Amino acid sequence: xxxxxxxxxxxxxxxxxxxxxxxxxxxxxxxxxxxxxxxxxxxxxxxxxxxxxxxxxxxxxxxxxxxxxxxxxxxxxxxxxxxxxxxxxxxxxxxxxxxxxxxxxxxxxxxxxxxxxxxxxxxxxxx
Amino acid sequence: xxxxxxxxxxxxxxxxxxxxxxxxxxxxxxxxxxxxxxxxxxxxxxxxxxxxxxxxxxxxxxxxxxxxxxxxxxxxxxxxxxxxxxxxxxxxxxxxxxxxxxxxxxxxxxxxxxxxxxxxxxxxxxxxxxxxxxxxxxxxxxxxxxxxxxxxxxxxxxxxxxxxxxxxxxxxxxxxxxxxxxxxxxxxxxxxxxxxxxxxxxxxxxxxxxxxxxxxxxxxxxxxxxxxxxxxxxxxxxxxxxxxxxxxxxxxxxxxxxxxxxxxxxxxxxxxxxxxxx
Numbered sequence: 045x046x047x048x049x050x051x052x053x054x055x056x057x058x059x060x061x062x063x064x065x066x067x068x069x070x071x072x073x074x075x076x077x078x079x080x081x082x083x084x085x086x087x088x089x090x091x092x093x094x095x096x097x098x099x100x101x102x103x104x105x106x107x108x109x110x111x112x113x114x115x116x117x118x119x120x121x122x123x124x125x126x127x128x129x130x131x132x133x134x135x136x137x138x139x140x141x142x143x144x145x146x147x148x149x150x151x152x153x154x155x156x157x158x159x160x161x162x163x164x165x166x167x168x169x170x171x
Numbered sequence: 172x173x174x175x176x177x178x179x180x181x182x183x184x185x186x187x188x189x190x191x192x193x194x195x196x197x198x199x200x201x202x203x204x205x206x207x208x209x210x211x212x213x214x215x216x217x218x219x220x221x222x223x224x225x226x227x228x229x230x231x232x233x234x235x236x237x238x239x240x241x242x243x244x245x246x247x248x249x250x251x252x253x254x255x256x257x258x259x260x261x262x263x264x265x266x267x268x269x270x271x272x273x274x275x276x277x278x279x280x281x282x283x284x285x286x287x288x289x290x291x292x293x294x295x296x297x298x299x300x301x302x303x304x305x306x307x308x309x310x311x312x313x314x315x316x317x318x319x320x321x322x323x324x325x326x327x328x329x330x331x332x333x334x335x336x337x338x339x340x341x342x343x344x345x346x347x348x349x350x351x352x353x354x355x356x357x358x359x360x361x362x363x364x365x366x367x368x369x370x371x372x373x374x375x376x377x378x379x380x381x382x383x384x385x386x387x388x389x390x391x392x393x394x395x396x397x398x399x400x401x402x403x404x405x406x407x408x409x410x411x412x413x414x415x416x417x418x419x420x421x422x423x424x425x426x427x428x429x430x431x432x433x434x435x436x437x438x439x440x441x442x443x444x445x446x447x448x449x
Binding site: 095109119120121122123127128130131133134136137139141142143144147149158159160161162 | 304374
């Protein structure tokens with residue numbers, strides 16, 4: 045009886061993965077001339093020093109995949125978190141992490157250090 | 172001190188709510204205390220280890236180690252809690268009719284008690300490692316030890332109280348409803364864990380075309396509020412769920428519902444053979 049469920053699960057998984065695979069395939073095809081420039085997501089840097097984000101407001105392009113490197117220059121760990129962006133990631137003391145974002149719609153997205161919620165905050169402005 | 176208490180409270184809520192439901196659901200298991208305490212001890216030790224190795228975890232898998240690690244923990248917890256739900260349903264009639272029989276089944280190893288330890292351990296591991304890192308950070312930021320300790324104790328106590336209230340709230344329910352309410356809660360919990368796991372996979376760069384938020388209910392209930400946080404831990408509430416999160420939620424929920432429905436439908440006949448076999 046239970047076996048009846050496995051095909052259903054496999055079908056769902058296949059759908060999920062194939063949409064992803066198709067997206068990857070679409071990216072791999074050099075169909076558009078612009079594809080070359082878009083190929084690698086751009087890197088943006090966000091620094092934490094003395095429990096302050098810098099820049100306080102990070103500008104990102106809309107409708108594009110981007111990578112934000114969060115560098116923690118403090119001696120204590122931080123946690124980059126944003127409800128708006130659905131991200132939560134620990135940044136160890138004196139180390140850096142990469143956050144994959146986008147494609148994002150234009151707008152303002154708040155983020156903060158979950159370990160210093162009130163003092164260490166910033167916004168991402170997507171244009 | 173206050174900020175320490177608030178942050179510890181927020182992290183502790185997640186652990187204590189999961190434990191509240193899981194412990195209420197498995198309350199009849201004889202000899203579980205050893206496994207519960209074992210799971211807690213293992214989870215606490217594991218949380219410390221994860222905190223120590225946070226940087227290496229983060230740097231692994233092309234910098235996406237944290238995402239995969241969290242997804243793996245969430246999916247494993249979902250799997251084992253799902254197993255517990257299925258086990259509960261299978262033994263539902265026994266629980267009502269033949270308590271002694273169930274007791275024997277368990278002592279003979281019918282429900283793997285280590286799965287209970289594992290669930291507890293994983294719940295503590297994930298949020299616990301954040302608590303460890305946070306407290307470590309506090310000690311470096313010039314706060315006095317006493318203010319950190321008092322703040323942490325206040326936060327942890329309040330978090331534990333929420334879980335204890337949930338536990339006793341479920342136990343106070345009439346036995347008939349209790350079984351279905353706890354299994355519903357567990358199914359929603361599993362679906363929530365699976366969708367959170369999917370969220371981490373999309374943070375790692377998968378399902379990018381299914382990663383857009385489908386809707387935004389943060390005006391109604393922010394995930395960051397205490398109520399939002401509680402519903403997030405318990406039933407996987409998300410104010411901005413993405414497509415892939417919704418797929419994982421619905422598929423997990425539907426999958427577990429079908430399994431339990433099939434088990435109920437296949438009701439009396441197999442049950443008789445099972446009991447005879449025992």
